[in-house]
Amino acid sequence: MKITILGSGTSHGIPVIGCECDVCMSQDPKDNRTRSSILIEHKNRIILVDTGPDFRFQALRAGISRLDGILLTHSHADHCHGLDDTRSLTYRKTLDVYGSEETLAEIRKKFDYVFENTQIGGGKPNLRLVDHHGAEIAIGEVRIQPIPVKHGELKIYGYRIGSFGYITDASEIPVSSFSLLSGIQTLVINALRYRPHPTHFNIDQALEVSQKIGAKEVWITHLCHDVSHKTLTEDLDGIHEEDRKVLPAYDGLELEIDE
Secondary structure, three states, X not given: OEEEEEEOEOOOOEOOOOOOOOOOOOOOHHHXXXXXXXXXXXXXXXXXXXXXXXXXXXXXXXXXXXXXXXXXXXXXXXXXXXXXXXXXXXXOOOEEEEEOHHHHHHHHHHOHHXXXXXXXXXXXXXXXXXXXOOOOEEEOOEEEEEEEEEEOOEEEEEEEEOOEEEEOOOOEOOHHHHHHHOOOOEEEEEOOOOOOOOOOOOHHHHHHHHHHHOOOEEEEEOEOOOOOHHHHHHHHHXXXXXXXXXXXXXXXXXXXXXX
């Protein structure tokens, strides 16, 4: 299984418009972060998690020429507002978009024109919304388990495929979800910054959760401009163990995973 980090940034993206902080002005390409999203390639299927406002750029950069399914974590703008840019990938087939009932209801409102009868033409994507009800999803031979997590007061979803887990925008993982995360070896998890935040893990919280899960390889994503890649790499270096590594993710990172 191959995982590509299409985007590793928070809702503003980095550089932030109008900001001249050290991270936004950084020349390190790993500090240039588009909105959080990943691409999963497994068992001859290509699956996208989230379609943020940077999806078009991310798809061109990664050379995406087809999709077999989209998983949505939730309906906030930085995770779904690029959905219209799937048009060119859905001319010849309907693309299934999986999410919770609440997420899909928001998608129907935000993109109402997609699901209404309009004139014939190529001006909208050909999508089918599928409520996963928190149950296992099958896309071809790929089996995906939704993982309920809390984003402040909101119930949203991470996703698990085999030994790989992806959690973004979480501020809490319910006790009942830890059993669904048991055995994960590679974890991509959000951590907004060093300071606490009401709706996102900070770095210490993400490290604590990843240790509780027991993942041996941990990548920190959804980072804001308070955090430079270099500084976070140096800070995380001190917690490496012989059989466990923790590193900041970055746009374009590719992970090869044994399911």
